[in-house]
Amino acid sequence: MSAEETRPFGPQALPERGTMLIVDDDAINCAILENIFAPYYNTDTAPDGRAGLEAVLEKQDSLCAVLLDVIMPGMDGIQVLHALAERGLLAKIPVFLITAEASGSVMKEAYALGVMDVISKPVIPYVVLRRVQSVVELFRARERLSNVVELQQADLLAQAKKIIELNKGMIEALAAAIEFRSEESGEHVRRIHDITRTLLLATPLGEGLSRIEIEQIALASIMHDVGKIAVPDAILNKPGRLTAEEFEVMKGHTVQGARLLEQIPQLRENGAYPYAWDIARHHHERWDGRGYPDGLKGDEITLWAQIVSLADVYDALSCKRVYKDAFPREKVNEMIRTGACGCFNPRLLACFFQVEDQLHRMYDKED
16 A cells, blocks of 8 residues: 555645644654654744744744644643634634643643644544644635635625616716706706715714715715606796796606606615605605695605705705806805795704805816
């Protein structure tokens, strides 16, 4: 029988070479263990516990296992185990006690600390080889699996990011299409997104909301006027004041917007959907209950619908529209503060004016 055939793992399953650290103050024991493991691993030795600990700390990334004696001068094997456990290394590197002192108390303490196995001296070569190699291969398999899982997670995250960006792009395109139809630029929906996001991130309004929820609300805000697709061009782009009948048609864009969003199955699976539906339907409600379409009052109106309502008014006043010129900044703020263009939650107004300087900078780039 050949030497290859006597090896526990056989000629087709030799373990990857790594470094086996042998910590023992007895030179003969070190030589015996080196002789057993040298055909399969690189070996290194340390003459006592202190040197062994230093070697582990220095070479931890290259070690495949540590063979540790218990009774040694200075720092004994159990003390080394404690030091390794404190540093979390026993979960990374399999450690074996190989000792003549295999009493019940020693074994109990060693296993409690996280040692892989306690092997009694004198060692039986094929037994110690099999026990150690089995654990080393288990650790290596776990590490390989962990690496594969990490790569798969990274791939999934990258794919999810692409899907999110694609969804966002489609939503932005839909909202921008409505704005172009009403002879507005797509910048309007982007500013509504940015104003909403700023109010939630830079003021107490966002307290209690996660970052993901805030991003979903900001994304949902750009769909606030999606229902205008159902409004005739003659009304949507009328340069003068709307008649009572025309205004009733225009008001219907809130209900039509929510209805349209309900009919997009893919959107219903998006985390932004419930916010988008609510904002589309309720961004023209008023704090005093005189808004539409449902006449909601006070906190019956969700925070995000209130925020988008204010953002929409601020942007409409600050920019030129088919029916009006842009108002100066001071006039815009006065109209909002005095309620000349809507009734808003006092807390919302306070937070708005805290960051109005920051919001106004969005318009400095406008022609």
